[in-house]
């Protein structure tokens with residue numbers, strides 16, 4: 001499918017989705033978020049894709065929701081359109097693992113989009129922030145909730161109330177990102193991580209994602225019960241037999257997603 005605000009490449013079972021609105025630092029408008037939802041759904045349904053990477057440019061992952069698109073809207077218009085609600089749901093419904101590869105600005109909705117992914121690898125020039133307060137608004141696609149879970153209340157309050165940016169070193173120290181790499185190595189590192197995931201059983205990877213995400217949604221006791229049940233359930237798969245046989249036979253497993 002041809003997109004106007006995205007560039008999608010598929011290679012070695014990895015879909016690399018680049019946000020592509022360079023004139024607006026990849027600001028997220030309805031078209032871009034709509035196309036991103038479509039691209040993620042297509043990747044989820046494509047058997048040639050086993051892991052997805054979302055990235056932007058070296059200057060900006062995304063500098064937030066498109067302020068030009070929003071500035072004149074009324075509460076009633078935002079309410080009836082459920083502004084970005086459905087787009088957000090489409091992104092978080094993706095079942096295959098999604099890595100955010102962040103260079104440059106990830107601000108407002110850009111930071112929120114990165115946090116909707118399963119983990120974030122960032123470049124050493126990355127800058128994260130929730131500066132919506134400077135515009136007289138609050139984060140609107142998960143920032144107050146997700147950033148708080150990533151970095152804790154104190155730092156999240158600091159970011160949301162002062163609107164300051166967090167650099168890559170602080171983001172790694174605070175647990176917002178899993179790794180920091182030189183900007184020139186960002187895409188090779190993120191796609192290598194994606195290819196590593198693509199070598200696993202896709203079925204197992206999707207279940208792992210469900211289990212980790214469950215920790216956000218439920219109590220510890222229920223989450224552990226969920227984990228144990230799916231651990232038991234995976235013994236019904238051919239990939240469990242293959243993975244364990246391969247270990248015992250000292251060879252590489254050949255997973256078939258069954």
Ligand code: CO8
Nearest residue numbers: 024025027063064065066067068083084107108109140141
């Ligand atoms: N929206 C629209 N256009 C933008 C945005 C944006 N968020 N960010 C940058 N641009 C545009 C600029 O207007 C400029 O366009 P033009 O050349 O036509 O004037 C171009 O991108 C380049 O930007 P700058 O000249 O400003 O570049 P600088 O390098 O000087 O500065 C910054 C880079 C610091 C990133 C600066 O552009 C900036 O502060 N941008 C806005 C950051 C921001 O406030 N983001 C939060 C937006 S609100 C939000 O994300 C809410 C999310 C929830 C919405 C969900 C609704 C339910």
